[in-house]
Amino acid sequence: MDFIRPTTWTDALGAKAAQPDAVPILGGTDLMVGFNFGEAPPPTLLDLTAVPELSQWHRDDGTIHLGAGVTYSQIIDELGEECPGLAIASRTVGSPQIRNRATVAGNLGTASPAGDAHPPLLATGAVVEAASVRGTRLIDINDFFLGVKRNALAPDELIRSVRIPARPGPQQFAKVGTRNAMVIAVCTVAVALDPSARTVGTGIGSAAPTPRRAPEAEALAADLPWDGGEVDPDLARRFGDAVAAAAAPIDDVRGTAAYRTHALSVLGRRALQWTWSELRGAR
Numbered sequence: 167m168d169f170i171r172p173t174t175w176t177d178a179l180g181a182k183a184a185q186p187d188a189v190p191i192l193g194g195t196d197l198m199v200g201f202n203f204g205e206a207p208p209p210t211l212l213d214l215t216a217v218p219e220l221s222q223w224h225r226d227d228g229t230i231h232l233g234a235g236v237t238y239s240q241i242i243d244e245l246g247e248e249c250p251g252l253a254i255a256s257r258t259v260g261s262p263q264i265r266n267r268a269t270v271a272g273n274l275g276t277a278s279p280a281g282d283a284h285p286p287l288l289a290t291g292a293v294v295e296a297a298s299v300r301g302t303r304l305i306d307i308n309d310f311f312l313g314v315k316r317n318a319l320a321p322d323e324l325i326r327s328v329r330i331p332a333r334p335g336p337q338q339f340a341k342v343g344t345r346n347a348m349v350i351a352v353c354t355v356a357v358a359l360d361p362s363a364r365t366v367g368t369g370i371g372s373a374a375p376t377p378r379r380a381p382e383a384e385a386l387a388a389d390l391p392w393d394g395g396e397v398d399p400d401l402a403r404r405f406g407d408a409v410a411a412a413a414a415p416i417d418d419v420r421g422t423a424a425y426r427t428h429a430l431s432v433l434g435r436r437a438l439q440w441t442w443s444e445l446r447g448a449r
């Protein structure tokens with residue numbers, strides 16, 4: 167196996183263009199597991215960890231540009247205010263060792279239906295910045311996941327950053343697992359409120375072939391008391407039920423489809439109530 171370690175983004179794109187079958191590696195927390203379990207190694211690994219710009223984030227107007235190499239630990243330490251939903255999700259990923267290495271771009275590269283970064287990205291309307299020697303392409307997160315572990319990247323493209331709207335309002339992420347830590351999700355729900363636009367964004371994980379939104383739950387934003395007041399319990403329950411209705415869960419070793427449907431409705435209802443309480447407290 168060849169190993170390429172570019173130190174500039176231009177060189178990284180050039181290497182990927184010259185060898186589209188070269189496999190990019192950041193934290194390696196998905197890739198190395200595969201190799202250790204006997205997956206055939208690729209002809210070439212393209213190590214992106216020596217490209218300094220990738221491990222940085224910056225704010226441009228209302229958007230956070232999250233470099234592909236930014237780790238979950240960085241998000242937890244530095245972006246709790248700007249991207250609270252993603253920061254909560256990041257705290258649930260693996261262990262401290264994993265969070266110190268693993269990245270959102272790697273989560274997107276793998277595109278697992280259970281990837282914990284995906285629901286908050288869907289709920290906030292993030293955009294993936296993909297690049298190649300041909301230029302830059304901005305991929306709406308809604309168009310990124312194509313199937314189980316399949317994404318919209320072309321063979322010569324690399325993820326450079328993820329653009330996330332900086333916190334327009336309270337956000338939550340809730341995860342059910344078979345234990346409290348180091349666990350692949352049984353199911354997850356993310357909710358993001360935008361009080362100015364009077365919208366509710368959603369994302370669900372481990373509940374369908376791809377992470378997805380719950381449009382019927384989002385449509386209930388029109389019934390929320392944006393001018394003040396509690397969420398009616400019946401509305402919160404309908405919201406949870408609409409979250410669950412968006413799923414297409416399966417039975418697997420982590421849980422049954424019926425349990426996932428039930429858990430999604432509970433998590434959806436609670437995530438709405440938690441974000442709404444925070445919104446009321448901030449007024």
Ligand SMILES: Cc1cc2nc3c(=O)[nH]c(=O)nc-3n(C[C@H](O)[C@H](O)[C@H](O)COP(=O)(O)OP(=O)(O)OC[C@H]3O[C@@H](n4cnc5c(N)ncnc54)[C@H](O)[C@@H]3O)c2cc1C
Nearest residue numbers: 190192193194195196197259260269272273275281282325
């Ligand atoms: C013990 C353990 C616990 C874990 N727990 C969780 C968990 O709780 N939740 C969760 O979601 N995941 C979990 N994971 C999986 C993994 O940590 C995450 O998916 C992580 O986000 C992967 O990031 P990485 O940087 O390590 O990716 P890598 O392993 O480096 O890469 C993953 C994929 O992305 C591709 N890729 C990497 N960089 C780019 C780029 N710039 N452009 C295009 N493609 C790219 C790679 O080629 C590869 O296909 C766990 C893994 C382990 C080993």
